Amino acid sequence: MQPSNPSPGTTQPSLAIADARTVRVLTVDDSASMRALLRSALSSRGFAVEQCEDGQEALEWLASHEVDVIITDINMPRLDGFGLIEKLRTSALHADRPILVLTTESSDEKKQRARQAGATGWIVKPFDADKLTTALRRVTH
Amino acid sequence: MSRHSPIRLPNGTPEPQTVVKTTVIQGQAHASDDTRAEFNTILGSCVATCLFDPVARIGGMNHFLLAEPPKSARTGEFDSNYGLYLMELLVNQMLQLGAIKSRLKGRLYGGANINADLGAIGSANAAFAREFLTREGIEKVFEDLEGSRARRIQFRPASGLVRCREVAPVAAPTDKPLVRPQSALGNVELF
Numbered sequence A: 001m002q003p004s005n006p007s008p009g010t011t012q013p014s015l016a017i018a019d020a021r022t023v024r025v026l027t028v029d030d031s032a033s034m035r036a037l038l039r040s041a042l043s044s045r046g047f048a049v050e051q052c053e054d055g056q057e058a059l060e061w062l063a064s065h066e067v068d069v070i071i072t073d074i075n076m077p078r079l080d081g082f083g084l085i086e087k088l089r090t091s092a093l094h095a096d097r098p099i100l101v102l103t104t105e106s107s108d109e110k111k112q113r114a115r116q117a118g119a120t121g122w123i124v125k126p127f128d129a130d131k132l133t134t135a136l137r138r139v140t141h
Numbered sequence B: 001m002s003r004h005s006p007i008r009l010p011n012g013t014p015e016p017q018t019v020v021k022t023t024v025i026q027g028q029a030h031a032s033d034d035t036r037a038e039f040n041t042i043l044g045s046c047v048a049t050c051l052f053d054p055v056a057r058i059g060g061m062n063h064f065l066l067a068e069p070p071k072s073a074r075t076g077e078f079d080s081n082y083g084l085y086l087m088e089l090l091v092n093q094m095l096q097l098g099a100i101k102s103r104l105k106g107r108l109y110g111g112a113n114i115n116a117d118l119g120a121i122g123s124a125n126a127a128f129a130r131e132f133l134t135r136e137g138i139e140k141v142f143e144d145l146e147g148s149r150a151r152r153i154q155f156r157p158a159s160g161l162v163r164c165r166e167v168a169p170v171a172a173p174t175d176k177p178l179v180r181p182q183s184a185l186g187n188v189e190l191f
Helices: A013-018 A032-043 A055-062 A081-089 A108-117 A129-140 B080-097 B121-136
Strands: A024-028 A048-052 A069-072 A099-103 A121-124 B020-023 B028-032 B037-043 B047-053 B058-064 B105-110 B139-145 B150-156 B161-167 B188-190
Touching: A024 A032, A024 A055, A032 A048, A032 A129, A032 B080, A032 B121, A048 A055, A055 A069, A055 A081, A069 A081, A069 A129, A081 A099, A081 A108, A099 A129, A108 A121, A121 A129, A129 B188, B028 B037, B028 B080, B037 B047, B037 B058, B047 B080, B047 B121, B047 B150, B058 B080, B058 B150, B080 B121, B105 B121, B105 B150, B105 B161, B121 B139
Parallel strands: A024 A048, A024 A069, A069 A099, A099 A121, B020 B037, B105 B139
Antiparallel strands: A121 B188, B028 B058, B037 B150, B047 B058, B047 B105, B150 B161
16 A cells, blocks of 8 residues: 655645545556546645555555545556455545546456446546546536 | 577577577567567667577567657656667567566667667666566676677577677668657547
8 A cells, every 4th residue: 555645736826725525546556657637646746645556455444444446447456446446436525436447458348347346437448637636526426 | 799699509409390480570579489480670870689488498579779758757868668678578478478577587689879860778788687687587698799890690599599790780670769669658448
């Protein structure tokens, strides 16, 4: 588990001030490079970012923590994104939590599987930071 | 510096009878465990990453050039997001064939600074590729990066054997930084 940025939004203070509260985002991705990119993009846009390396770690962390929205990759060791979504949807705490899938997968079959598992949205990498931000604001509104 | 990878086919490994060649162009990633397969590419400022799982005998190659940042980008000279996408695409293709990420060995080629008008774009690509392998914990066993010469790469994914030769710069494709492809705009679909 990587600690939250202690001062999210410090590089873009106007964005952070514009929000009544800071949106808390958990990103789940086994790629350290992708985690670093997401942390940079989201922190600079005023989000509080928590990060896990795979679905299993996320599941364990979410058992005792709350966030406003989850962004998860699909292909991960131990517990993949599909498994994570399915397990969270059976949990009273996270049954209605917005979950966005962020993946290199582009097949309709995988997208439908994510939808059936209970995903809130589907984003194909490489992501556009502003489009991702708009989606996060929308699902947490 | 040697232009050949230290990897050798084990004694007794039969040479494949027929080679099936695939050209890996900029923006692509291919992986295979087929002993007949050979991936080819020509690099100027671009970088090719060759990954190999020596246990599963699965290999893959990508070919990327960091794109110019999208208009929405607020920082950074190049769009590393697109390079990262091509790296992840390569790794995921190999994992789907049965490779294990912790076993992967990496070789990096290209990143030449051929055209002075483009600045040190080759070095920027090389630095990105090195940093990716370091961050992901993938051992880099060989690199032939930067300089000012174009390179032709031949990679046998099932054996890990790589051949790198310098070629005339005119043989390399034009390495002008691209804007991000239309197919990779990060569109969001909410269910």
